[in-house]
Amino acid sequence: MTTTGSPLTSTDKPRRGRPRGAPEASEARQKLIRAGLEHLTEKGYSAVGVDELLKAAGVPKGSFYHHFKSKADFGLTLVTAYNDYFVELLDRAFLDEARAPLDRLRVFTDAAAEGMARHGFRRGCLVGNLGQEMGALPDDFRAALTGVLEGWQTRTTRLLREAQAQGQIGPDLDPEALAETFWIGWEGAVLRAKLELRPEPLHRFAATFFCLIENRSPTITQKAERTQP
Amino acid sequence: MTTTGSPLTSTDKPRRGRPRGAPEASEARQKLIRAGLEHLTEKGYSAVGVDELLKAAGVPKGSFYHHFKSKADFGLTLVTAYNDYFVELLDRAFLDEARAPLDRLRVFTDAAAEGMARHGFRRGCLVGNLGQEMGALPDDFRAALTGVLEGWQTRTTRLLREAQAQGQIGPDLDPEALAETFWIGWEGAVLRAKLELRPEPLHRFAATFFCLIENRSPTITQKAERTQP
DNA sequence: GATTTAATGGACGGATTGGTCTAATAAAGG
DNA sequence: CCTTTATTAGACCAATCCGTCCATTAAATC
Incomplete structure (x- = not known):
């Protein structure tokens, strides 16, 4: 029970053949993921063929x-890769304690707008793209995509709670509901910016959202959701 | 210059062969359009093949x-067909003078939510779907889609102006900017509802939007868009 | 009925689809 | 060197893609 050890303790295992290089570090794998992100954020899942990716990645x-193990498996891998990249962008903005909470949200929207501009507004959000294609996608995509959005929203909720604790937004507002609304609208703004090839939709939505939560009269509450009359 | 008359004056022309039936009334054509709307709102343009439509339409x-003349041409036809249907829905709600302007907007959002529910939230907005696929679509789709959205926005702007004239929303708000924000966010809400197969995103966004424009302190203006500091 | 045009019906074609398969190469341990 | 496993390389496959083609049927005028 020493050498042929169970695969559970993976650290001290001098296996026989060529070792599996770092699980995710394979150059081909990385090039495929990069190419996949570029192509799928631009054209979606169904419109991009595997061969097209192979040529782009040179693999x-x-x-x-x-x-x-399949194109679908690759797609799901892309979703997590995209989420990793995106969460880092998000945290870099949201956890910067040097700024006031709401300013950090502004930092994010500005950075995201710059990001879209860098690619001529031709690339959208992978999650939004695949979400719209759900009808043509294997079913496990749904859970993956909603899970990713939930993660972004949770982070945003935390940020807004902090803003509330610091009195930057009214105590009557519901951070969770606001965070959900933000991501609903932001995805719409990204879609629109991609359609029109310009940043105005992003700015418009951000401006409206900030106007909604900043400096509001405390008599207007978001929490009360229309009790029946 | 009587019988072989130019095709410009089309009314009194006893042409030779079988007459082109009502230009849009062909049964096959209509069945194709209906099938196209069903399939494309659900799965998008790239994921739906022509053969699939033929089988569905029985044509x-x-x-x-x-x-x-091509699948792309068919797609553009679908966009106008969808717009026709949608504009009717919109006008029926927006032009109902029996109701207060803002209530008419509420009537629309409710009707749209019901519409999505009828199809199990599996069908989204054709314009949103195609917008996200723009990277894979012929270029003329862009103008068609933005034009359609512009039309919806114009109608919404008129409605909000009326609301403003009647004092239902503050005089400090910019109806045009609000209308744009509404459609940016609404498309996002439809996308999200389709992804999660439930109506909450629609309700959440609508609630937030109405909360934004109703009963607001007149000191907060939407028009002022951050002059440089 | 002959002619002319509209519309249907579906076989066919070349290109592309996602995916499989096998051979070759690489990198490690024995 | 031999074995074992990882990875590359691309030929190949059945299915589907969008679109063309032509023969047939339908409906009108002459």
Whole structure:
């Protein structure tokens, strides 16, 4: 029970053949993911063929199906990769204690707008793209996508709670509801910016959202959601 | 210059062969459009094949390419058909003078939510779907889609102006900016509702939007868009 | 009935789809 | 060197893609 040890304790295992390089570090795998993100954020899942990705990444088909068991599996991998990248962007903005909470949200929206501008507003949000294609996607995408959005929203809720604790937004507002509204609208803004190839939709929505929560008369509450008359 | 008259004056022309039936009334054409709307609002443009539509509509391929010169042409036809249907829905709600302007907007959002519910939240907005796929679509789609959204926004702007004239929303608000924000966010809400297969995103966004414009302290203006400091 | 045009019906075609398969190469331990 | 496993390489496959083609049927005028 020493050498043929169970795969559970993976640290001290001198296995036989060529070692699996760092699980995610394979160059081909990374190039495929990069190409996938570029193409899918621009054209969506259904419109992008595997061969197209292979050519873009300069990788043969054998590698693709070695690292991913199907196009769908690859797509799900892209979702987590995109989420990793995005959460980092989000946290960098949201956890910057040097700024006031609401300013951090502004930092994020500005950064995201710059990001879209860098690609000529031709690339949207992978989550939004795939969400709209759900009808044509394998079912596990749904949970993956909603889960990702939940994560973004949770972070935003925390930020807004902090803003509330610091009195930057009224105590009558519901941070969770606001965070949900923010991401609903922001995805819409990204879609629109991509359609019109310009940043105005992003700015418009951000401006309205900030106007909604800043300096509001405390008599207007968001929490009360229309009790029946 | 009587019988072979130019095609410009089309009323009194006893042409030779079988007359082109009502230009849009062909049964096959209509069945194709109906099937197209169902399938494309659910799965998007790229994910739906022509053959799939033919089977759904019970129409042979010859008919399809007789009525439409390509799949793209068919797609553009769908956009206008969808717009026609949608504008009617919109006007029915927005022009109902028996109600206060803001209530009419509420009537629309409720009706739209019901509409999505009828199809199990599996169908989204054709314009939103195609917008997200723009990267994979022929270029003329862009103008068509933005034009459609502009039309919806114009109607909404008029409605909000009326609301403003009647004092239902503050005189400090900018109806045009509000209308734009509404459609940015509403498309996001539809996308989210389709992803999560439930109406809450629609309700959440609508509630927030109404809360934004109703009963607001007149000191907060939407028009002032951050002059530089 | 002959002619002309509209519309249907579906076989067919070349290109592309996602995916499989096998051979070759690489990198490690024995 | 031999074995074992990882990875690359791309030929190949059945299915589907969008679109063309032509023969047939339908409905009108002459």
